[in-house]
Amino acid sequence: MSDSSLRARAVLLMERVMRKGQSLAQEYPLVFEDAFDGQVLAIEEGAHVRSACAVLTRDFIVGDVRVRVGLIGSVSTDPACRRRGFASRLLDMARSELARQGCALVLLWADDPAFYEARGFAQIGAELDFLLEQHHTALLPSIPGVRAMAGDDVPRMHRLYSRHKERVDRKLEESLALFSSPGMHTLVLEERGEIAAYACLGRGSDLLGAVHEWAGAPEHVLALLRVHLERGKQRGERGPLVLIAPPSAVTLRDLLRNRNVTESTGILGLARIGDPACATEILGRCSAPGAQFSLDEDCGQSQVRVRVKGPRGASQLSEKDLLALLCPARLDGRAIRALEVATGVVFPGLPLPLFAWGLDSI
Template identity: 30%
Template sequence: MEGPRSPSENELPGVLEFLNKKLRNEASWSIAAEYPTAFSSNNLHNMRIIADEGHVLSHAVLKPLIIKSPHVIFKVGAIGSVVTDDQHRGQGLSTKVISDCLKLATEQSCDIAILWTDLFDFYRRMGFELAGSEISFVVEENYDIPPINLRFSTDTKVSPDAIYRLYSAHSVNSVRTIEETRKFLSIPQTKVYTAWESNGQLAAYAIEGKGVDLGGYIHEWGGSVSKLMALFSFIRAHKNQPYTIICPRHAQNLIQQLQQKPVTMNQGFLGMIKLVNFDQLSAKIKRAFRAEGVADIVLEKHPQHFVFGVGQDLFTINNETDMVRLLFGPVDYRALGMFKEETIQKLEKVLPLNLWIWGWDSI
């Protein structure tokens, strides 16, 4: 048994065959078609396998992302496609490949790592915690909108340049290229809904589905709120059944508009997050506070605890997972009763940090 290690170029087809069998057994396409940027030869160095006599026994992959937000530019290590052969489970192989992905994330200067799972207890043992915010709206019924001069389409042949233009307008997004957008548009089971101006310019778009995942979920969208609301209305009428829109917490204008429609709102977590390079992240956060006029922010890591606060109004945080939620939410600082009102007002200038991973970037 050898590894964890990265596969060679010649081993990649065998790794994909292993993943297809374990994770996509009923799909007619390869998992590489769903995650074209993660399972490419350019990302071999971020794939981790444990093998025995040429057979893959366990796998995980790291996909580094640069996330831009108004206050901080994050480097995030997204981890996914974690699977171990049935006959070799219970031997700690998944723990080993994930730990090696975390080592890679550290070496590549990631601030945090994130993954998506329902095995909460398993990943908590490795220091991950449910954190961040995700708000979803189930559009239960059709709803009317004021007359608007738009043409709607379900044609998937959309210019990636036009999608990229609207995507780039988001206040929080990952750095992508137009070529990556082109690859994402070709992911199996992806439905594309668009709204067009009379002059032929793309006004709004919404993406549903991603291979075997996110069916019935609008996980990517772009455009002004009024144009999006019109497009969402079209989608509900076109599908003739409920569907779900996923929103970041900071999309307040869109959230307010959706709340006025026949929807069911649910608040959840962005994913399971782990601090990878606290000192680097702390320096970024301190710079963000200084830019907001708060020069006396305290965010320090000690051998057994963290110290957090403003000026002399400080609190000791004993667990790293608690620190994750304080930084990324969801958290109500007033409900915690930790700080004075003056301190809370200063903290809320930056925290919780606006972090969002769009659906195409999930792994």
């Protein structure tokens, strides 16, 4: 959005709807601070902003694969103008803009998924959720060197973050802004002058009670969880902590299972295909050689048709099929196996375990 007054008015609407007038900029610096790449999209009627949202293009890294994903956040319609189709139009605008920027997928997080599911979004990906209660404190290791994060820890935390196999690509300046999010308690474990691990609890009003971002060896992360539980109790927070982890965190998962911590598998978020050509190209990269992929451009963006041809036969994929192959909800591989059987094409690179750590959400 080039008109700075329109952007300012759109942000005011989002803050009124999402935060009772409080600022969103500190909570989501990559979107709302001028130094970063986020954009605000809005629909106006006369001189009034009726509906607005934030969009941000990010590169998700999964091992050697990079997937450009467009994030959509803070979707807000003026309460006096609801049910007139503004947010539906805005979502279409956001998707087109993000597709234009080369995003294979568009992704958002929503408390109430029904509105988005009715507009073509579907659940994708997975996260592990662990419920840590006060009685788990004594079962977690106590390791010296745990302290609250200090500002000059961030470059070393950023290096630790960058070792995650599944992550969103972040620049150091972005980490500097994100690690100073309001309402977040961040602990680090320092060993021999190095930051060996960190764990962030809470972030604004969206991730209350959640340890949503961490890095370091599993035993060290458990030691940080112990101190989070102890300090939470001192602050009078009696509720359980939820630890969010990527599905690949199997050692951490096993250590928590040994301590009888309740676990569940959630989803990463709600998504649609962004640019069908980019998504088809990723599907091809995840397949073994010998397959043919073609996109039916005539169907337009809303009706994707991808044709997959292999030694055993051909299949037509809709947008939803394509999404369910690339990054199915809870990484359920059934659709991938069915396509392999139908076409004889093997997809060793699927599913893609895309994962966003808590500070990446918008």
